[in-house]
Amino acid sequence: MTLKLTVENAVQAKQEIEKLETQGYSRDNIHIFAHFKERSDDINDALDTKDVGMKEQGFLESMKNLFTSRGDELRSKMEATGLSKSEAEEAEKELDKGRLIIVAHH
Template sequence: MISNISVENAVQAKNQIEKLESQGLSRDNIYIFAHGDEREEDIADALHTAEVGIKEQGFFRSMKNYVVARGNELRSQMEAVGLSKEEAAQAEKELDQGKLIIIARTLQ
């Protein structure tokens, strides 16, 4: 199961992540996305959430993301953790508005 949550700021993100944790999800299965790469890293580090890497994307997709535009990279990463192309495109539009996207997945 994949949860896709849009929030306005890091405080709301922290609250949502704590809520997900109280439902039994591990922070290793919670990802946070921001349009700005540095903002995303800072918030993920502060909230101790997982980062999308080779494990989720595979080697070739991961390498490709180093040379594509940030929007393409974000959509690719969101798809790698479970969103459909359409869901990733919609989530990226919300990122364009300055929101944060939290994606939580339960392993089945």
């Protein structure tokens, strides 16, 4: 099961991640997305969550993302975690507003 949450900031993200852990989600399966890569990296590092990588996306999709826009990259990564194409598009709109998206999966 894939769960998507939208939060305003890293403090709220931390609270939601703690709730997800009590529900049985592992931090290895919790991903935080932000519109700006640096913000995403900083939050993932601070909260000990994982960026979506080759494991979730596969080699070819990971390589393709090196040459695409940030929006395309984010949608691709969110789809790799279990969101549908339309869910990923809606989530990207939230990212454009400065919010954070948390995706957790078992």
